[in-house]
Amino acid sequence: MSLLTLENTAIVVDSTCDPPAGYFEGPGLVMVPLKVHFGDETYRDGVDLSPDEFFAKLVAAPMLPTTSQPTVGEFAAVYSRLSQEYEHVLSFHLSSRMSGTYQASLTAAQPYGGIEVYDTGTVSGTISLLVELLRRRLGEGISHDETHAYVEHFARQNHMIFQVPTLEYLRRGGRIGRAQSMVGDVFGIRPLITVQDGELVAYAKVRGERRALETMTALLREHTAPADAVKLITWSSVADDKLPALEAALLEARPQASVVMHGRVGAVVGTHGGPGMFAFAMIVE
Amino acid sequence: MSARGHVLEVLAGASAALGLERDYINDLNVYPVPDGDTGTNLFLTVQAIIDEVGASPVGDLPGLMAVVTRGSLMGARGNSGVILSQIVRGACDSIAAAQTFDAAAVSDALRQAAEAAYRAVRQPVEGTMLSVIRAMADAATGSPQTISLPVLLTTVSTAGAEAVDRTIDQLEALRRAGVVDAGGYGLLVLLRGAVAGFLRAETGSQPPAAVVADGSDRRRGRASRHIAGIPPDAIEDSRFRYCTSFLLLGEELDAADLERFVGAQGDCALVVGGEGMLKIHVHTDHPGAVLSYASAHGTIDDIEVADMREQTRARRARLRLDQRVACVAVAAGEGNKTLFRELGCEAVIDGGQSMNPSAAELVAAVESLDAGEVVVLPNNGNVILTAEQAATMCDRQVAVVASASLPAGLAAMVAFDAGATATANAVAMQEAMLRVRSAEITHAVRDSEIDGVAVHEGEVIGLVEGRLAASGDDLRLVFGDVVRTLGTQGAELITILTALNGCGVSVADLQRTAAEACATACPLVEFLFQEGGQPLYPILMGAE
Numbered sequence: 001m002s003l004l005t006l007e008n009t010a011i012v013v014d015s016t017c018d019p020p021a022g023y024f025e026g027p028g029l030v031m032v033p034l035k036v037h038f039g040d041e042t043y044r045d046g047v048d049l050s051p052d053e054f055f056a057k058l059v060a061a062p063m064l065p066t067t068s069q070p071t072v073g074e075f076a077a078v079y080s081r082l083s084q085e086y087e088h089v090l091s092f093h094l095s096s097r098m099s100g101t102y103q104a105s106l107t108a109a110q111p112y113g114g115i116e117v118y119d120t121g122t123v124s125g126t127i128s129l130l131v132e133l134l135r136r137r138l139g140e141g142i143s144h145d146e147t148h149a150y151v152e153h154f155a156r157q158n159h160m161i162f163q164v165p166t167l168e169y170l171r172r173g174g175r176i177g178r179a180q181s182m183v184g185d186v187f188g189i190r191p192l193i194t195v196q197d198g199e200l201v202a203y204a205k206v207r208g209e210r211r212a213l214e215t216m217t218a219l220l221r222e223h224t225a226p227a228d229a230v231k232l233i234t235w236s237s238v239a240d241d242k243l244p245a246l247e248a249a250l251l252e253a254r255p256q257a258s259v260v261m262h263g264r265v266g267a268v269v270g271t272h273g274g275p276g277m278f279a280f281a282m283i284v285e
Numbered sequence: 286m287s288a289r290g291h292v293l294e295v296l297a298g299a300s301a302a303l304g305l306e307r308d309y310i311n312d313l314n315v316y317p318v319p320d321g322d323t324g325t326n327l328f329l330t331v332q333a334i335i336d337e338v339g340a341s342p343v344g345d346l347p348g349l350m351a352v353v354t355r356g357s358l359m360g361a362r363g364n365s366g367v368i369l370s371q372i373v374r375g376a377c378d379s380i381a382a383a384q385t386f387d388a389a390a391v392s393d394a395l396r397q398a399a400e401a402a403y404r405a406v407r408q409p410v411e412g413t414m415l416s417v418i419r420a421m422a423d424a425a426t427g428s429p430q431t432i433s434l435p436v437l438l439t440t441v442s443t444a445g446a447e448a449v450d451r452t453i454d455q456l457e458a459l460r461r462a463g464v465v466d467a468g469g470y471g472l473l474v475l476l477r478g479a480v481a482g483f484l485r486a487e488t489g490s491q492p493p494a495a496v497v498a499d500g501s502d503r504r505r506g507r508a509s510r511h512i513a514g515i516p517p518d519a520i521e522d523s524r525f526r527y528c529t530s531f532l533l534l535g536e537e538l539d540a541a542d543l544e545r546f547v548g549a550q551g552d553c554a555l556v557v558g559g560e561g562m563l564k565i566h567v568h569t570d571h572p573g574a575v576l577s578y579a580s581a582h583g584t585i586d587d588i589e590v591a592d593m594r595e596q597t598r599a600r601r602a603r604l605r606l607d608q609r610v611a612c613v614a615v616a617a618g619e620g621n622k623t624l625f626r627e628l629g630c631e632a633v634i635d636g637g638q639s640m641n642p643s644a645a646e647l648v649a650a651v652e653s654l655d656a657g658e659v660v661v662l663p664n665n666g667n668v669i670l671t672a673e674q675a676a677t678m679c680d681r682q683v684a685v686v687a688s689a690s691l692p693a694g695l696a697a698m699v700a701f702d703a704g705a706t707a708t709a710n711a712v713a714m715q716e717a718m719l720r721v722r723s724a725e726i727t728h729a730v731r732d733s734e735i736d737g738v739a740v741h742e743g744e745v746i747g748l749v750e751g752r753l754a755a756s757g758d759d760l761r762l763v764f765g766d767v768v769r770t771l772g773t774q775g776a777e778l779i780t781i782l783t784a785l786n787g788c789g790v791s792v793a794d795l796q797r798t799a800a801e802a803c804a805t806a807c808p809l810v811e812f813l814f815q816e817g818g819q820p821l822y823p824i825l826m827g828a829e
Binding site: 072096100103106107110186187188189205207208209210211 | 699
């Protein structure tokens with residue numbers, strides 16, 4: 001069987017992977033949008049609404065928006081086209097415990113041969129990091145088994161953590177999973193949330209900005225050795241001051257690490273996380 | 286009233302009764318899968334019938350029965366919804382043939398409803414909706430031929446209730462969980478609601494209480510207690526993950542062949558319908574395989590795939606309330622009390638320096654909470670003993686975390702986790718508390734010597750862990766000294782609870798003072814000011 005390369009392999013994601021602006025505009029890259037609904041108005045995440053436009057609307061909206069997953073038909077249209085143009089199609093989606101998107105894509109892929117649909121077990125920029133690192137391998141050409149093994153490795157070994165100023169949005173969207181009982185937004189508590197078994201869970205209840213940043217960095221220390229060449233992605237809902245401080249702290253803890261890319265929280269993740277969210281994800285390759 | 290009016294009243298009655306009981310039926314749901322959606326499925330199936338009738342102009346009884354049958358088939362959701370659609374089909378076929386609604390017709394309708402339901406299920410199980418509909422049919426058949434319709438309906442309703450009661454002994458899963466069958470109970474609720482609607486249409490008045498499902502049913506009380514007590518491991522997860530249902534439209538659909546294929550993909554397989562439309566339901570790990578097989582034979586529509594593992598988890602979380610842990614704190618000052626509540630403390634009672642609560646008040650606070658275990662934070666050295674005494678008097682597990690000050694108690698409260706046991710909480714909260722150094726600023730009540738320093742009545746004194754750290758006439762200066770002391774001793778975050786009424790100092794003054802006091806000695810310290818409102822102490826501090 002031929003090797004998978006950038007030329008013969010298409011990658012499909014859904015818009016919850018919160019990539020850097022324009023990342024999925026290249027050939028062989030397709031981002032299927034989830035939708036966000038402000039009252040009767042529906043927008044396709046990342047298509048009709050940029051992150052900046054979304055957060056401006058979010059702050060001004062009288063009611064919180066809601067979100068919905070792509071339909072089976074929307075995925076089927078993409079798969080139908082790509083399966084004719086490419087030998088291989090890899091499709092990566094947010095945890096099936098957070099959304100039915102994976103199930104919809106799986107159902108849509110069923111009639112077509114050669115489409116591998118993955119439940120990444122995580123969400124947001126972490127998925128963009130997976131795609132970017134996988135694409136670097138596709139650049140060299142890798143076998144089907146190696147591709148599968150790498151995705152499995154990534155799914156098992158990645159870690160992500162994010163901080164939100166308030167748990168209000170997560171709570172109202174019902175997406176808080178096992179972090180349900182967590183208190184935030186009072187007494188200087190900075191809610192820190194991670195993903196475990198495909199669900200959001202409270203990582204730690206920490207008070208004070210500096211200690212919250214230290215605790216985020218502690219996740220990196222905990223899962224890596226000092227000499228590990230860790231690959232990182234950082235991302236946030238608004239392009240502001242949080243990321244430079246976070247990156248400085250991460251690179252101080254692990255000087256061999258490199259920040260592969262910077263993502264932006266899109267409309268769907270933003271609906272559930274709210275403004276002011278910032279995060280990093282890591283993988284030791 | 287017209288046939289259409291009657292049918293709409295019956296449906297409205299069923300829908301209203303299910304609407305009232307929907308959540309409760311969801312909570313009862315442990316069989317065949319504890320996914321907690323039986324009430325919702327029954328309710329939405331009835332809703333679909335109402336929508337179908339509403340959208341159709343048909344007015345004659347046989348025509349209406351066909352519309353109801355079609356609506357129930359198209360709208361059937363979940364295992365219980367699909368079985369309900371067959372009960373509806375059997376009853377509607379019978380009533381359409383009889384062209385009337387008298388006692389004999391209703392009796393025959395129940396018989397045909399039961400038969401249709403049994404036919405739909407490959408391996409009928411007793412202790413479910415099936416046994417309930419059959420008991421109702423048997424009661425109707427066994428009644429004297431001269432019986433009036435209202436009396437017949439009451440008899441049927443009573444027999445249904447008894448059948449629901451029996452389900453708990455008929456099925457091992459129900460017996461272990463200590464609940465009656467959700468589908469069976471839901472069917473009873475639906476029937477009672479439908480009967481109430483029918484009698485309303487007949488007489489234009491309210492029906493007798495015996496046939497109305499009003500949420501006060503005796504089973505409700507009995508089973509409610511059971512629900513709360515269901516041990517999590519008494520309920521088995523489904524072997525299969527996805528509850529999959531959809532409509533299949535096409536000419537000459539081979540129901541038997543589809544049933545064979547679908548049945549091999551999982552369990553709870555149901556293939557029902559006819560005349561160019563089948564409703565297919567199965568619990569499977571491979572919804573895609575089922576859909577693609579079916580799509581080769583016709584057009585698929587109204588696909589619904591629910592993750593039962595997730596539903597099961599959600600149901601458990603909902604019912605785990607009695608196993609949860611809550612917290613009681615003793616606090617003085619509105620700001621401090623609010624803070625404890627915001628941090629997740631469910632009962633905050635007044636108390637503190639020179640205003641200690643009694644053990645009885647603490648016991649009452651603990652026992653007022655809907656929680657199996659309780660953590661108590663006394664937040665004052667003088668209240669610890671009382672709290673420990675109260676703990677021995679309570680009707681449940683109580684752990685006292687011996688917090689001797691409000692700042693210590695707040696630090697402990699931050700570590701509180703409602704998802705952990707009281708014992709695990711006590712350990713974590715104790716640890717959090719030990720990382721905090723408490724400080725306070727107050728006025729000396731008399732001339733005295735504290736730790737070798739002479740202080741005068743009315744003078745401002747700053748204490749760190751009970752020892753004099755600073756004193757003087759100016760609150761700001763003493764505060765600055767104490768903050769610097771805490772900062773240079775390694776504090777990263779200093780929480781400052783203020784009660785500045787009558788002190789002639791504002792929070793903004795203190796913020797400036799703190800920043801200046803630490804600017805060179807310990808510039809990385811963060812401050813968090815909160816209005817505490819405690820008596821006697823203008824400032825309480827926790828440093829960690």
